[in-house]
């Protein structure tokens with residue numbers, strides 16, 4: 629029982645492997661299929677990009693695949709970085725560079741205001757999943773989101789991406805300070821996976 633996830637993001641691979649292990653499924657990623665062509669992620673929505681990844685990779689392999697397009701939307705930045713989350717500080721940017729870019733963008737917004745604004749800005753993570761079977765051309769979409777705030781200093785070393793800056797008031801911790809089980813219980817990806825499972829009838 630193998631599930632192929634159309635991703636090269638190692639943080640996503642870890643989380644999917646953890647989640648699917650619970651139901652006895654082994655996760656394979658694009659690291660197991662190095663000949664699959666890169667997907668051009670030029671969609672304007674998470675759902676559109678998830679579909680592009682699922683369709684491109686599913687058709688290339690001739691096997692069912694699960695694709696994840698996700699990102700961070702910050703209110704004070706009018707929803708940025710959004711679908712550009714992975715490359716906010718430039719193509720191939722490291723997580724740390726994206727986090728620095730986020731803080732500097734927020735800092736400059738804050739300085740642009742007359743009134744003193746706290747750096748804590750409401751934000752949400754969003755995750756769109758698409759499960760696609762090229763044999764039947766069946767496509768199943770799922771979605772999840774989690775609300776939080778962007779803090780001014782990174783904390784924690786779990787998770788990946790913007791997790792060290794994503795503060796959850798109910799835990800008084802950032803997403804990067806949670807265990808993988810805790811993150812999965814509340815995250816956008818965990819919620820999207822539960823949505824997917826319920827649509828699959830399980």
Ligand code: ITT
Nearest residue numbers: 635636637696697698699700713714788789790791
């Ligand atoms: P694939 O397309 O190969 O899956 P990617 O990293 O390019 O990998 P996306 O285009 O979906 O994937 O971009 C997602 C970015 O959003 C990711 O690189 C992080 O910066 C951020 N992100 C998504 N989920 C996150 C999470 O759970 N925690 C922190 N940051 C996350």
